[in-house]
Amino acid sequence: MTYLQKLRETTPLIHNLTNEVVMNFTANGLYAIGAAPVMSKSIDEVSDMASISSGVLLNIGTISSTDVEAMLLAGKAANKKGIPVVLDPVGAGATPFRLETCHRLLDELNITAIRGNASEIAALIGENQWQSRGVDSAGDGDVVKLAQKAATSLTCLIALTGETDVIANQNETVVCLNGTPLLGSITGTGCLLSSILTAFLSLEGPNVQKVVEAISVYTIASEIAVEHPHVEGPGTLHPYFLDALYTITPEEVRKRQKVETR
Ligand code: ATP
Ligand code: TZP
Ligand code: MG
Numbered sequence: 001m002t003y004l005q006k007l008r009e010t011t012p013l014i015h016n017l018t019n020e021v022v023m024n025f026t027a028n029g030l031y032a033i034g035a036a037p038v039m040s041k042s043i044d045e046v047s048d049m050a051s052i053s054s055g056v057l058l059n060i061g062t063i064s065s066t067d068v069e070a071m072l073l074a075g076k077a078a079n080k081k082g083i084p085v086v087l088d089p090v091g092a093g094a095t096p097f098r099l100e101t102c103h104r105l106l107d108e109l110n111i112t113a114i115r116g117n118a119s120e121i122a123a124l125i126g127e128n129q130w131q132s133r134g135v136d137s138a139g140d141g142d143v144v145k146l147a148q149k150a151a152t153s154l155t156c157l158i159a160l161t162g163e164t165d166v167i168a169n170q171n172e173t174v175v176c177l178n179g180t181p182l183l184g185s186i187t188g189t190g191c192l193l194s195s196i197l198t199a200f201l202s203l204e205g206p207n208v209q210k211v212v213e214a215i216s217v218y219t220i221a222s223e224i225a226v227e228h229p230h231v232e233g234p235g236t237l238h239p240y241f242l243d244a245l246y247t248i249t250p251e252e253v254r255k256r257q258k259v260e261t262r
């Protein structure tokens with residue numbers, strides 16, 4: 001059985017502490033793939049919410065000081081329960097507050113995986129030659145080496161995404177080559193992927209394999225959607241992408257998957 005099938009069978013509940021831009025898209029995307037979402041950032045309930053969930057997603061896209069406290073509470077409850085905690089370091093290199101927040105979360109919590117673009121991953125390890133533009137990646141360089149360096153120095157699974165997606169831990173590196181550049185024209189496609197990774201990571205099995213399958217399912221769904229004759233740009237891709245996440249089969253993933261071990 002594939003992880004996608006297991007996910008659709010078990011419908012893991014994912015607790016998202018995420019940004020205001022992408023909340024609705026994330027909730028709908030989690031439903032479409034076969035998981036279940038809950039969004040909550042209140043310090044009065046995040047520990048309880050994390051305790052009844054299968055995974056916690058921490059996304060700093062529109063972070064405030066109070067949100068940081070909520071993330072620490074949710075993350076600690078998740079660590080206590082032994083469920084995955086995924087960090088999306090949105091715009092980590094854009095402001096000192098974002099970078100300091102990421103380091104605080106990494107220092108005080110046991111983070112299972114970080115999913116970010118190249119600029120964000122570079123910022124986390126002080127590789128300042130990578131540029132960023134707000135929340136978007138703007139640099140150019142060896143993303144495989146960057147992901148491996150980050151995995152070693154942060155001792156955490158790294159999912160570095162963009163034209164090439166790199167999944168690295170301290171011993172293994174896998175590259176995924178599916179997807180469409182048009183995903184970059186829809187806000188929240190990185191954020192939704194981070195939440196979907198959290199859902200896959202909540203299943204039993206080796207983390208690298210679960211993340212590789214999650215990224216393959218997601219990017220192949222985007223290919224299926226963009227090939228639809230009614231899709232002309234970001235506006236039409238948006239609903240067809242959600243539909244493709246809902247309808248994609250393990251067989252389609254197997255046939256189209258472009259994965260290399262490095
Ligand atoms: P950015 O803000 O730099 O776009 P992000 O956080 O939105 O970063 P992305 O790196 O865009 O996240 O990743 C979102 C999804 O889009 C991933 O599945 C990735 O594989 C896919 N993707 C992004 N750019 C491309 C591309 N040029 N070709 C194919 N797939 C892409
Ligand atoms: N501004 C703050 S958070 C956010 C924007 C535009 C969404 C970023 O989403 P993604 O998935 O990184 O493109
Ligand atoms: Mg993006």
Ligand code: MG
Nearest residue numbers: 090135190191
């Ligand atoms: Mg992002």
